[in-house]
Amino acid sequence: MDERVHELETMVVDSKSPLFADSLLDSLTALVLDCNLPSLRRNKNVENFLSRYEEPVERVKTARVKVEDFTKVKVIGRGAFGEVQLVSVRQCRFAVRACCYKDRRTRANTSDEKRQIF
16 A cells, blocks of 8 residues: 555656646646536536635645746747747746736647647
C-alpha cells in the first residue's frame, strides 16, 4: 500500500504528469465553471457538487498567479493567441505568454502545436 500511495504522490508533484496538482486544479475549476448553469443546477447531483466546490475553486482562482501580479517591462511579440511580454517580479525578469482563452478554445490544434514546441 505504501508503494501505491507514493506513486500517487509522485504523480501529483511531477509537472509532466497529467495528474499534476496544477492540472487537477485547472480541471476542477473548468468543471465548476461548466456546471454553473441554471439548467444544470436543477440536477441534485450537480447542485451538491457545486455547493461543495464553488467556494474552494474561488479561493484557488484568487490565490493563483495572474498577469496582474507582474510588472510589464515591454512586449516582446504578438501572436494568434495574445502577446509575449517581458515582465519583472522584484529583481527577476521573465518572459510571459499572455493568452486569450476564448480564442484558444477555437484554435485548439495550434495551441497543441505550440505546447509541443515549448
